[in-house]
Amino acid sequence: MNLLILKKNYLIMQTASVPNFIRTIFYIIMFYYIFKFLAKLFLPLLVKKVVEKAGENMQKQQQQYAQDNSWQKSASNDEIIYNNANAKNPRETKKVGDYVDYEEID
Numbered sequence: 001m002n003l004l005i006l007k008k009n010y011l012i013m014q015t016a017s018v019p020n021f022i023r024t025i026f027y028i029i030m031f032y033y034i035f036k037f038l039a040k041l042f043l044p045l046l047v048k049k050v051v052e053k054a055g056e057n058m059q060k061q062q063q064q065y066a067q068d069n070s071w072q073k074s075a076s077n078d079e080i081i082y083n084n085a086n087a088k089n090p091r092e093t094k095k096v097g098d099y100v101d102y103e104e105i106d
Helices: 018-068
Strands: 002-005 011-014 071-073 080-082
Touching: none
Parallel strands: none
Antiparallel strands: 002 011, 071 080
16 A cells, blocks of 8 residues: 655555556566567577687687697607696695604513
8 A cells, every 4th residue: 555645745545456456467477478589589599609609718728728738749759748847836745754663562
């Protein structure tokens, strides 16, 4: 229930009615069908564009991986050489502590 204030300070009570309810239901249904129609038109185009973009990103990643690949094949004798110049931080072995040999006492 809404109250409307007019310029002359009169209060008018606005109540819900069956025609307004039917009009609201009609607008909801109309919006649903318009949205459904537009989705059928534009959603395939949007999905196609997203798939193309994902394909381009995958190709860029594959090209970058091929360029950054550290395995090289030498032309002279089919030897595989690992180029570790790209490895900035070599792995360190964990130093846990000294080994202590225990003997069992009877």
